[in-house]
Amino acid sequence: MSTAATTMSIRPAAAEPARAMAYWLFAVAALVALMVVIGGLTRLTESGLSIVEWKPITGVIPPLNHAEWVAEFEKYKLFPEYQKINIGMTLEGFKSIFWLEYIHRLLGRLIGVVFALPMIWFWLRGRIPVGMKRHLVAMFLLGGSQGALGWFMVKSGLVDNPDVSHYRLTAHLGLALLIFCYILWGALSLVRSGRMISGRGGGIAAALAVVVFAQILSGGLVAGLNAGLVYNTWPLMDGQFVPDGLLIANPWWINSFENVMTVQFQHRMGAYTVATLAIVTALLLKGKAATGLRHALLTVVAVQIGLGIATLLHHVPVALGTLHQGGAVLVLTTAVALWHDRAMKAAA
Structure with a gap:
């Protein structure tokens, strides 16, 4: 409708x-x-x-x-x-x-x-x-x-x-x-x-919005631990795609919140997850959701990943870091709008 x-x-x-x-x-x-x-x-x-x-x-x-x-x-x-x-x-x-x-x-x-x-x-x-x-x-x-x-x-x-x-x-x-x-x-x-x-009926669009939200929270941990100031290479991290030392702290689960290497690694993997899910979402909703929203989703996700990589490689300069923060809000906005579009159609 x-x-x-x-x-x-x-x-x-x-x-x-x-x-x-x-x-x-x-x-x-x-x-x-x-x-x-x-x-x-x-x-x-x-x-x-x-x-x-x-x-x-x-x-x-x-x-x-x-x-x-x-x-x-x-x-x-x-x-x-x-x-x-x-x-x-x-x-x-x-x-x-x-x-x-x-x-x-x-x-x-x-x-x-x-x-x-x-x-x-x-x-x-x-x-x-x-x-x-x-x-x-x-x-x-x-x-x-x-x-x-x-x-x-x-x-x-x-x-x-x-x-x-x-x-x-x-x-x-x-x-x-x-x-x-x-x-x-x-x-x-x-x-x-x-x-x-109601948010019911959002399907994969709802899942995408939740994953994007979680990814931004992951970015909060990165910012809070200054984890973007270390391992400033991409796509490798400390010379490896999956670096050693991700689980060195005890208990093991504390690494996800306090090990700088693990926190940054999680944020990298989260970005790949968001990109993959965004592509799958756009493909699955082709013909079912607003074309403009799907195109906007892929665009803002691509730009945001580019900003994230540039921010990391340049050791988090203020300008790039701020743009990356704003990009995260744009990705979330697009994901929520797409979820709302699906929920509207489900409620119709």
């Missing part, structure tokens, strides 16, 4: 509010995607520990004069990142890392406002489609949880080791992606049918 046909099936009185809500949710999803990319940039530039306090309300105001900047810098000096890594950093150097983390946090607050205010307006006007209220509440609560999880992550780098826990970093990334997918799914559902569509 085409988008136009599904829209026509909505009752006329409900079609316009559903479409307006869909555009609003698309905008929020875009902001969350931007948040993920800026979060990756914050990690790549080691800016995430520059703000050592969590002030959800008053923290929206940055230092406004020299005295306030000095006070903020003095707080930073009390923590391990300055004492063990950035000792001797100037005030100007501190400002350069502060602003990126500040923008990251400010964007999080902006997303909360952009989500909450229209939701309240739609709610009070009685323009929320049947069954959608609980999803909007869940999205809002997940967003609040993401802010708390972000601070929980930052706290792990303010104790002894001036680096955040790679487990908490990956959890923070995973929740952001979950929120993004949830909001995107809701927007696609509203614009196409005026109600939330």
Whole structure:
């Protein structure tokens, strides 16, 4: 069923509010995607520990004069990142890392406002489609949880080791992606049918989206352990396709989470898995799914793998690393859209 046909099936009185809500949710999803990319940039530039306090309300105001900047810098000096890594950093150097983390946090607050205010307006006007209220509440609560999880992550780098826990970093990334997918799914559902569509019937497209999600989480572990800064060759790794030392740690399963070699190897294998599954998905759905979506899937996967290889070979420069993070979001977006297309056809 085409988008136009599904829209026509909505009752006329409900079609316009559903479409307006869909555009609003698309905008929020875009902001969350931007948040993920800026979060990756914050990690790549080691800016995430520059703000050592969590002030959800008053923290929206940055230092406004020299005295306030000095006070903020003095707080930073009390923590391990300055004492063990950035000792001797100037005030100007501190400002350069502060602003990126500040923008990251400010964007999080902006997303909360952009989500909450229209939701309240739609709610009070009685323009929320049947069954959608609980999803909007869940999205809002997940967003609040993401802010708390972000601070929980930052706290792990303010104790002894001036680096955040790679487990908490990956959890923070995973929740952001979950929120993004949830909001995107809701927007696609509203614009196409005026109600939330179940994910049942997604088949191989659903499997692809799950594998892509897992692969991005694998990338979170890579980033958290700085695993992209070693074994910077491709297609071989340490001179072999399957290098020695993948299971040297005990117990064996800990290698998948804490052995830098194993974590990078898993991410490489995950990329090959995503590429293979994307090709199979495109072939199996030929004639059954939107041609544009299938072509977009193959294109973004190919570009993303190229970016991943280039990022590795060049020892993770900030520009390439950021593009790779953004590419991951595009691959996930395409996979979710394809899953939604299949679910829509199954529900028709």
